Amino acid sequence: MARPRVVIVGGGFAGFHTAHKLSRLARGRADITLINPTDYLLYVPLLPEVAVGVLEPRQIAVSLTSALPGVRLVLGEANALDLKQNRVHYVDPEGGDGYIPYDRLVIALGSVNKLLPIPGVADHAHGFRGVPEALFLHDHMVRQIEMALVEPDPGECTARCTFVVVGAGYTGTEVAAHGVQFTDQLAKQKGAPIKPTWILIDLAKRVLPELDEEMSKDADRVLRERGVEVLLGTSVQEALFDGVRLTNGRYIPTRTLVWCVGVRPDPVVEDLGLPTDHGRIVVDEYLNVPGHPRVYAVGDAAAVPDPEHPGRPTPMTAQHAVRHGKQAASNIAAEYGTGRRKPYRHRDLGFVVDLGGLAATANPIGIHLSGIPAMIATRGYHLLSLPRNRIRVVGDWLLNAFMPRHAVQLGLIRGPEVPLNNAAPELPVRPPAPARP
Numbered sequence: 001m002a003r004p005r006v007v008i009v010g011g012g013f014a015g016f017h018t019a020h021k022l023s024r025l026a027r028g029r030a031d032i033t034l035i036n037p038t039d040y041l042l043y044v045p046l047l048p049e050v051a052v053g054v055l056e057p058r059q060i061a062v063s064l065t066s067a068l069p070g071v072r073l074v075l076g077e078a079n080a081l082d083l084k085q086n087r088v089h090y091v092d093p094e095g096g097d098g099y100i101p102y103d104r105l106v107i108a109l110g111s112v113n114k115l116l117p118i119p120g121v122a123d124h125a126h127g128f129r130g131v132p133e134a135l136f137l138h139d140h141m142v143r144q145i146e147m148a149l150v151e152p153d154p155g156e157c158t159a160r161c162t163f164v165v166v167g168a169g170y171t172g173t174e175v176a177a178h179g180v181q182f183t184d185q186l187a188k189q190k191g192a193p194i195k196p197t198w199i200l201i202d203l204a205k206r207v208l209p210e211l212d213e214e215m216s217k218d219a220d221r222v223l224r225e226r227g228v229e230v231l232l233g234t235s236v237q238e239a240l241f242d243g244v245r246l247t248n249g250r251y252i253p254t255r256t257l258v259w260c261v262g263v264r265p266d267p268v269v270e271d272l273g274l275p276t277d278h279g280r281i282v283v284d285e286y287l288n289v290p291g292h293p294r295v296y297a298v299g300d301a302a303a304v305p306d307p308e309h310p311g312r313p314t315p316m317t318a319q320h321a322v323r324h325g326k327q328a329a330s331n332i333a334a335e336y337g338t339g340r341r342k343p344y345r346h347r348d349l350g351f352v353v354d355l356g357g358l359a360a361t362a363n364p365i366g367i368h369l370s371g372i373p374a375m376i377a378t379r380g381y382h383l384l385s386l387p388r389n390r391i392r393v394v395g396d397w398l399l400n401a402f403m404p405r406h407a408v409q410l411g412l413i414r415g416p417e418v419p420l421n422n423a424a425p426e427l428p429v430r431p432p433a434p435a436r437p
Contacts, residue, residue: 004030004336007088007102009078011036011064013318014299015108016387017325023070025333033072033100035090039064042130043386045318046393048174048354051134051141052182053405059392061131067387074100081105081272083292104294104332107272107281108325111263111300111316113420120239125259127420128171136413137258141179143409144255145186148193159253161187161196164244165260166236168202169210170353172260173219176200177355179258180226186407198228199252203235210315211351211363218361218370219353259420263316269301277303277313285343287328296332298324304344318385319349352378 040061049055076090089099113127144160151157165176183196208216238245243253265279275282280303289295299321303313314320334341352362360374
């Protein structure tokens, strides 16, 4: 008998861990193919440290070919799913078309920036979802401080030294906490005429609204102690090239608007013709798409029933994405005689938030920590969760602890190359023109 062909679309946390566990369970008895636009898994939780120069980008970019031996990596963007002929069509990085047949399909398309219909945001704000955005933000912060040094107009100088972050969730809070430390050090090193100002904005009543109140209080205290202005119950009314107008009528002159409002399922999911729940593919407790026994969906793209909260899907977090992937791999292996299928179950391990320096907040297994104990727990968690490059990450952390950061503009990423609307093109559920196998 021919070996079963399993195709995984997407190499984020969910797709990576599906491939990783399935390759171990299959032990060479299945052909596993992973389709992804890049050749790496990005460890997103450490992205703020890349933006402020603590970590090199390659340290949090895990090579898929090295970490997934026995898994065939196809570089490309899936552009059509043929659920009748059981094929995934894709476009490679050079524009060539191809397709891959499958016996089992795992959809792990992930998520993109959440956009709101606010004038000017798509044109003047930048998201924070990948290495290009982090590198751009690093260069942008350095550039604004350096341009402020020679700016004769005090108003322009103030605008260049003002940084606005929208979204006080996990990402926005970490970006503001790390960013204010970075620009303060940078301004001091370069002799900037004024102290940089950071403003964190959110409609919620507290920072980190999705986490428990103790963690929220810790983060709020650290931010305010560092001079971050936290504006709650407020949002952006209009974004302009030289400033931001808020819903409370206030106008903030600035050249920096970082959009961390949250994420949404990749909108191509809604074009698949499959049942969805708030943009996420509906699956059963086994992560199967109803009516399509050959198709699984995992991660942010899937509305997986949450056994802890009946009637609701699991939250869009890395913890759940990893567990989805592992459970889907086990259930696919069970279909071919290894183990047995099981419904998705989980236990909340808690959350960790890195606030830069020695500041952090965490609640591992429900135990609240702050300060240095929280930082130890936070970094320990990231090292355990990072599939590879752990020694390199520790090395960068140690260097940063004892040596000043080398902050220069590299000019690798320009603003137009990191648009806020980073969704992939439409993904039709129909076969395109014949392509090479």
